[in-house]
Amino acid sequence: MRISYSALETYRNCPLKYKYQNIDKIKEPKSKEAVFGTIIHSALKFAHTPGILSPTLEQTLDYFSRNWNSDVFEVEAEERAAFSQGVEMIRKYYEKNNIAATNIVDLESRFAIDLEGNVISGIIDRIDKTDDGYEIIDYKTAKKMPSQEYVDNNLQLSVYLKAFLVRYPEEAKNLEKIKVSLYFLKHGVKLTASRNLQQLQKIDEEFLEVIKNIEERKFDPNITPLCDWCGYQKLCPMWRHKFKNERKIDTEDVNQMIGEYIVAKEESKSLRYKIAALQEKVSQYMDQEGVERVFSENGIIVRTLRSTYKYDEKKIREILAPLGQWENVVKIDAIALKKIIPALPVSIRNEIDLAREISKQSSSFSIKKQNETEEE
Ligand code: SF4
Structure with a gap:
């Protein structure tokens, strides 16, 4: 495979973005930040261009200004701020570096x-x-x-x-x-x-x-703060719905359904706290009265003591292994395994990856505030 470092970096940040960019070849609209970065880089290249005399600060600022690209800025104030920031960066660079004394091997x-x-x-x-x-x-x-x-x-x-x-x-x-x-x-x-x-x-x-993951076509989206600068938000399944007004896809009913779900979840959360607090009070009352059932017009509350046991693994193995039953009760602790995986060598990680298969799949919902991009 032939791949640029920046594409590899893109994959590490978000496999789905890599796919949009490098496999589906969907052009990403140039961001203001990317355009700004390119102009600054080329101004610094200009500053260090070998010659009899190194370009002065004024000449580099002039170069920066001549190569400025207004097209990506929609708001004039934003463009002005970016331009001044560029000038400031170049000024600072000249202040801190003796351009003529730099011994450049390659740019x-x-x-x-x-x-x-x-x-x-x-x-x-x-x-x-x-x-x-x-x-x-x-x-x-x-x-x-x-x-x-x-x-x-x-x-x-x-x-x-x-x-x-x-x-x-x-x-x-x-x-x-x-x-x-x-x-x-x-x-x-x-x-x-x-x-x-x-x-x-x-x-x-x-x-x-x-590279192996790309060849195996693993292209899951990865929500991070970098999504804010991603030009594929309108395509991405993690963000596309945010632009529903532009696409006019949702009816009142759908909007209401989403809103109702969020409200119901919030209510269920506060209800959970309320139940826990009441449970504590009822339990105290039962202790005080020395009873395990309390009665009211609405029903009866029963307190049941539940115990969880821990077994001595060595002893249980000695008992069950001769009966050929040990394998039936041992289960891989997936959470513990997940914790140790990052510290293992890549070859072992790959072997573990191959030994994994989906046993069950289910969806779960989580609710985030608007503009929240980081994963929980
Ligand atoms: S918006 Fe975020 S999750 Fe979606 S493709 Fe871009 S970087 Fe990936």
């Missing part, structure tokens, strides 16, 4: 790495030569500044380093001198980390698992 460097017959391709924003090694840099225009831990474990940087080593294999022995960095332009902060060989090997396993 927007294309790569293709082989992974057991699959090819993963991508583009590295920037590779610098440092005093004693190299630095691989990726620019980010995100508003949120992540933690150092995020950069320490960032998969994208690991892939870029792997790609770098394909190009400069002799540098594998100087791994500690190769830095990988995410440059957060809005904050003017660069977070840097390094990688060891084990970390690099681990990404192979992760990617092979993604």
Whole structure:
């Protein structure tokens, strides 16, 4: 399979989005954020373009302004804010970096790495030569500044380093001198980390698992905050209904049914609390009176003591195994299994996956507030 790093990343975030984008080839409308990111990236490429003299701040701002794309902004105030933010990012970048002194090896460097017959391709924003090694840099225009831990474990940087080593294999022995960095332009902060060989090997396993899932056509939707930026919401079964007014599909009856269900669920919740509180009171009264049944005009309440038992597994096995009955009572604890799976090697995870089959399927409903995107 030939796949770009960004497509792999898309699959890891949401398999269904990957399908829309890469299998069904449905064009995603360009988001303002994506267009903004592209312009900033190309302005920084311009700033670092090799020449006798490096472009000045004014020249880079002029480049940014000439390449600005108004088409994706519907609201003028929004466009103005984005433009000023871009100017601010470039200004900050010039303030914190001596452009002329940067020792660039490559800009927007294309790569293709082989992974057991699959090819993963991508583009590295920037590779610098440092005093004693190299630095691989990726620019980010995100508003949120992540933690150092995020950069320490960032998969994208690991892939870029792997790609770098394909190009400069002799540098594998100087791994500690190769830095990988995410440059957060809005904050003017660069977070840097390094990688060891084990970390690099681990990404192979992760990617092979993604490729296997794609080949097995596992394309379930995954609701995350990233849905807010997904251009496929109007197609996606998790969101499509939100646009019902545009599609004029629902009648009054359907709207009423949905509303009634939500209200009934809320009522049942408060009823549950009420029942628990009353049960506690009745129980106290029974204790006080020393009775196990109480009478009223509406009926009789009976208190029954229920006990749950725990068996000594070793002893039960000794008793049942000789009778050939042990297998009949042992059940896999699916919850406990689910907990340990993430820590197991990928090959074992795959074996467990193959040993799994659906025994029963049922639907359950949960209610979320409008605009709530994170999974419960
Ligand atoms: S809206 Fe969310 S769940 Fe649906 S395809 Fe997009 S990212 Fe996936």
